Amino acid sequence: MLRRRLHLCKLVATMAAKHVVIPGSPSPPPPPPPLDALRQQKKALRTLVRRQLRALPPLAKQQEDEAIQKHVLAADWFRNSQRVCAYVSCARLQEVETSKIMACLLQRQHEFPGVKKKVYVPRIEDKESHMCMLHITNTDEDLVANSMNILEPTPLMPLGDPRANMMQSNEPVDLFLLPGLAFDKKGGRLGRGGGYYDLFLQNYLLLAKDKGWKKPWLVALAYNVQIQEDLVPMTSTDINIDALVSCNGILPFSIQMRNTSSS
Numbered sequence: 001m002l003r004r005r006l007h008l009c010k011l012v013a014t015m016a017a018k019h020v021v022i023p024g025s026p027s028p029p030p031p032p033p034p035l036d037a038l039r040q041q042k043k044a045l046r047t048l049v050r051r052q053l054r055a056l057p058p059l060a061k062q063q064e065d066e067a068i069q070k071h072v073l074a075a076d077w078f079r080n081s082q083r084v085c086a087y088v089s090c091a092r093l094q095e096v097e098t099s100k101i102m103a104c105l106l107q108r109q110h111e112f113p114g115v116k117k118k119v120y121v122p123r124i125e126d127k128e129s130h131m132c133m134l135h136i137t138n139t140d141e142d143l144v145a146n147s148m149n150i151l152e153p154t155p156l157m158p159l160g161d162p163r164a165n166m167m168q169s170n171e172p173v174d175l176f177l178l179p180g181l182a183f184d185k186k187g188g189r190l191g192r193g194g195g196y197y198d199l200f201l202q203n204y205l206l207l208a209k210d211k212g213w214k215k216p217w218l219v220a221l222a223y224n225v226q227i228q229e230d231l232v233p234m235t236s237t238d239i240n241i242d243a244l245v246s247c248n249g250i251l252p253f254s255i256q257m258r259n260t261s262s263s
Helices: 002-017 035-054 058-074 099-111 196-211 255-262
Strands: 083-086 118-124 131-135 143-145 151-153 175-178 182-184 217-221 243-246 249-252
Touching: 035 182, 058 099, 058 217, 058 243, 083 099, 099 118, 118 151, 118 196, 131 196, 249 255
Parallel strands: 083 118, 083 175, 175 217, 217 243
Antiparallel strands: 118 131, 143 151, 243 249
């Protein structure tokens, strides 16, 4: 009897490894595409979306920029966030404009200095997908153009002191406002290929878990041409977002964001 059981267990394991379906059992999920195939899918989608962004008329882009920022500024999850990481939009990269959002964040920071409202923006550290988020108080004095002509914070403040690094803070971040190249309607996000945001978010989420902090909102901003009907290709290291903001409104994905949006 024992030998029969062992033989049956080995048979089941062998069949499962070969994706053989046992009669009467549920079908196993299809194996994920090989990494090389995913990379090719990502490359093709990035090429397509970049072409569509270049074809976007300036007036249509401006109208979408205005509507997207209006939706963000009116959202409860934005107004209730004390510490925010936001990207400084770059026209060359054809990112959704964030100038009004940044102005609002910095104004709140000056109006309520005792409430610990803080704004952090990204600074590229190297070509190995490492970046940091540094505290700023003024876009005119605190930001300089890097080698790619993208505005980022100087490492030192005007008096020579190091800027506050978000990863070294004793307080959690409430909200990340994220750029991206393509998105789907299930929370999938495809970046530009550098891996900077995925690596940074992985490290921050591990830090938040270790400190027992609440998970921050991960919200991306997108033009309509960036939103795909099909799922965007993602690997195990890619991170899903909680919500996507377009000119048509806010599309919530996570249960927590759906509950927030419906309340």
